[in-house]
Amino acid sequence: MSSPIPSSPEQNVQHKVVVSTPYYxxxxxxxxxxxxxxxxxxAAPSEFKTRxxxxxxxxxxxxxxTDNPNRWxxxxxxxVQYVEGGIRSRIKALKETNDADLIYLNSLFNPRYSLLPMLLKRVGFWKKGALLIAPRGELDPGALALKTRKKKAxxxxxxxxxxxKSALWHASTSVEAAQIKKQFGDVTVLVRxxxxxxxxxxxxxxxxxxGPPRLLFVSxxxxxxxxxILLQSLKSIAAPLDLKIVGAFENSDYESRCRRHIEQLDDNISIEFxxxxxxxxxxxxMQSADLLVFPTAGENFGHVIAEALSQSCPVMCSANTPWTNHLTDGGGFVVQQNTADAWRQSISEFVLLGSNSWVEASQSSGETYNIWRNEDKGTHVFTLAETSLKQN
Structure with a gap:
């Protein structure tokens, strides 16, 4: 049985938020x-109590x-309640938050942690709570092009x-805001x-x-x-090159596909999983890599890019992220066409720059990060949501 939510000082608490998310x-x-x-x-202001x-x-x-599931x-x-036991346990955990003013969904398409709260909201689970949905890049054209049939349905x-119509939307950029409005028309989008x-x-x-250039893929x-795309691009590159791949395959078919590309690479390309x-x-x-390589089909933010720049690691990525201006200003390189041929050309050009230029690129990426990190990011999205609700 779930434990009650632990008490906490309420002097500053004015708003209660529940976050429903697959992983935390x-x-x-x-x-x-x-x-x-x-x-x-x-980063939430002190007047927000978050579960x-x-x-x-x-x-x-x-x-x-945790060894203490289904408890706060x-x-x-x-x-935080780490849920075990299927839909009944999830509903029970969410029911204990029915006094929330704001229900924040950290995905759009997730059936268990997004669709379920939406349905519960529809049947009156949260009497006064408003939905705030963060699609996290799921409405990007590159993302929608994958598993198209299920997403369209x-x-x-x-x-x-x-x-x-009844939800607020959290977009990380104006581009993502436009993608949301393209899908859903005249809805309230908070850009933060x-x-x-x-x-x-x-x-x-x-x-x-x-040593040879050290490339890093993290995702x-x-x-x-x-x-x-990255592995295909390494074919026909004659110079020695090291690539470290950090991450786990999510299905065996895609793993087999990538390993077939690796088998076709020449011995001058060193691959480490x-x-x-x-x-x-x-x-x-990232601290020891010369370049983060990221041919993503689309990112609403791209946390791995920020992480790389924070370690003074230059980034080469597709144009499908909000980082294009920062990278072209000195944080790295943008590959405009996200194809193997375009990536092969861009990586070859980076290799030819030589070690002195790789070090200079590293220094420039750190400087770009410092400028970005210390920009004023504006009002927290929870506060933006509460303000919007009052106005409407």
Missing amino acids: VPAYLGGGPIQTLKALIN VVCTNHDLGKTAPL IEVGPAQ FLTAFKLLRFH ENETSLPQQAFSRPPRKA RLDEKKGLH SGPLERDNVLQS
């Missing part, structure tokens, strides 16, 4: 959305994150039920860049060790993130 820390295999959500909660309902395991794993546990400033039903817990200043690197290993790494180890890998 200490989970890390779900990538950037987990770290973004942690930073969002940590999180999530799964008691990491992406693709069965090992529990303090994790940073939030109360979901969006059709979603619109027929008119869930979109994602929070981050990264340092205020970029890591200052030690002198570079001699979930699925089609959207573009590892197959490290598997998934915890965040501190990811940052350490």
Whole structure:
């Protein structure tokens, strides 16, 4: 049986928020959305009391994150319930938050942690709570191009039920806001860049060790993130090159596809699969890499890009992220056409620059990060939501 929500000082609490999300820390295999959500909660003003309902395991794993599931546990400033036991346990956990003013969904398409709360809201679960949905790049054209049939069916039903009309939407950029409005028309979209817990200043690197260029790929290993494009691009590159791949494959078909590309590479290309790494180890890998390579089909934010720049690691990525201007201003390189041929040309050009230029690119990426990190990010999205609700 679930425990009651622990008491906490209420002097400053004016608003209660429940966050429904598939994964939360200490989970890390779900990538950037987990770290973004942690930073969002940590940065919330003191008048917001936040509770999180999530799964008691990491992406693709069965090992529990806590030995105390289905109970409220303090994790940073939030109360978190790591759920086991199926739909009844999820409903029970959500029912204990029925006094929430704001229901924040950290995904659009997730059936258990997004669709279920929407349905519960429709039947009166939260009498006064408003939905705030963060699609996390799921409405990007590149993302919608994958598993198209299922997503079209979901969006059709979603619109027929008119869930979109009664919700607020959290977009990380104006581009994502436009994508939301393209799908759902005249809806209320709050634009606020994602929070981050990264340092205020970029890591200052030690002198570079001699050797061939060291490339790094960090992400979930699925089609959207573009590892197959990267591996195809390495064919016919004659210079020695090291590539470290950090992440876990999400299905065996895609893994087989990528390994076939690796088998076709010449011996001058060294490939290392490290598997998934915890965040501190990811940052350490970035500290010694010459270039993060990321041919993603689309990102609403791209937390891994911010992480790389924070470690003074230059980034080469597709034009399908909000980082294009920062990278072209000195943080790295943008590959306009997200094809193997275009990536082959861009990587070849980077290799030909030589070690002195690689070091200069590293210094420039750190400077770009410092400028970005210290920009005024504006009002927290929870506050924006409460203000919008008062106005309407």
